[in-house]
Amino acid sequence: MNTIEVENLTKRFGDFFAVDHINFEVKQGEIFGFLGANGAGKSTTIRMLCGLLSSTEGTARVGGFDINTQPNKVKESIGYMSQKFSLYEDITVEENIDFFGRVYGLSNNELADRKKWVLNIANLHGRENSITKTLSGGWKQRLALGCAVIHRPRIVFLDEPTSGVDPVMRRRFWELINDLSADGVTVLVTTHFLEEAEYCNDIILINAGKIIAGGSPKELKENYIKHPILEVQCSDVVQAMEKIETEPWAVETSVFGSSLHVNVQDETMARERIRTILSENTIQLLNIERITPSLEDVFIYLLEQESKK
Template identity: 50%
Template sequence: MSAVLPEKTDKAGERTEPVLVAEGLVKRFGNFTAVDHVSFRVDKGTIIGFLGPNGAGKSTIIRMLCGLLTPTEGRAFVSGTDVAKDPETVRQHIGYMSQKFSLYGDLTVMENLRFFGGIYRVPRKVLPERIRFAVTMAGLDGRENALVSTLAGGWKQRLALGCAILHRPPVLFLDEPTSGVDPESRRRFWDLIHALSGEGVTIVVSTHYMDEAEYCDLLALINRGQLLALESPTALKKRNLGGTLLSIECADIGKALHLLEGQPGLLDLAAFGNAVHALIDPARTTPEQLFALLSGAHVPVDHIVPIEPSIDDIFVRMVGEARESQEGEPGRRAG
């Protein structure tokens, strides 16, 4: 996998050293290879999203970067420190937030913040000021003495973030940060993340929500322990899907699917409510031909339009390609 990183400059416009470096990272658990030769470099202030299904290896990579797991092979550096050699130093330079784990529901907002301030050994002099910042950032002014368990998801999440950055870590790891949060809170959360990245914090996010991926500067698509791609969401969406993606809106989706299935030049089909998404090979078929086919079979078509592929579409395509190159044969199957 060769991925060209976008050149990143900090505020002063100077080239900076990469903050996160992974070189041929491998992690095996017994016979199972959870992470398979993953390499990347991430510059200061970048938001990198690790995207992939559960069990793809996202959290294993993150745990290795945090110094919680030792790589079987390869090396990783956080701010220049080798994670395998000096995990303690690494841990002082990172913040970690996972929605499920970090906060104590039976402590108040303030007690949680003081606890994490102690854990991270934030100097007493600056702690009150940092706590105030975290409270304001989370929008919890006036609710400092509320029990955390009584807070709604969005507040908890922002408080967890506040706790994770009390010690001003240069690198922040967010594990599935927005699961269980309503869309509005999620957008607010991403505003905060972007603000932090603007201040030079490097942020690593893991998620299985493809739409969340669009908030990141850089996306790492992970499947079965392998890095399928590493580029910006915009660049990713411009990738060749191997054909043209069409949305065919019609009344009888079921019949349309039956008619289209197996047609020459049709690479993939999926039903979307009142539309069929069809990936076609433009050399072998055209929207007009499909229109004629459906109309001829008395399936009225409202319209056929080319559409921009989603990150999801790209992901599926790339997983398919990876399988083909591994198994040496096309991985098409009918549902």
């Protein structure tokens, strides 16, 4: 039973609710994305689910074990890669692997076998004797994942595993996550990269300790983006935004890099109005087209709705 069932889970620090009565379920073998802005409560939730931090209220069952009454059973069943990698920097790659293998109680034979596997996935053959701190971010990250799953846990928690890693390494890292999931391992992962969230089977979005949305990437887009989105490229996005966002037909307007995304009620009418408004303000229109919404559109929309409450 490699599932995670969270019920009313709450963590209060003094008067402050870091995690506020959250409920969700993660199915066996799925890749579950746990998203939210800085300070939203992701790491606090993960630490409770790993049996490392007690809950103030509510509970969760991880792999069938209760986090409050069976935290040691929980710890034995999971792998955890913390936001700050848990590797020891001043010892070698091999010493780190050996250390984690021993902590998780592997026999000599198992350890030899799993060490090969870790070196393989981390692509660190030949660098066993390198001091860990000399590895670049991407290698260190793969070594950290290898060490976190050296004991073949069936449930894995990855807290921002790809921060500070370049796009190529991130993509390779996600191949490893997919391999784990294909083997039936349940993966809960946090990330600030929304293109990574697209790879998840299910996602929840947490804001100020509360879950504000959940579903598959497809469901989230269908449920929350009801209006067509026009992408507008022009000579002055900031001024264009000021002029467009006050229009009644512009449901939501936000800047994405050098362009503007406008959720509109009626595409044809909005296209005409945007052309007119830009020309009246001598802003040069470079391109305007309807785009498929991304998860970034969904989350920006949801977080803006929250901030209006």
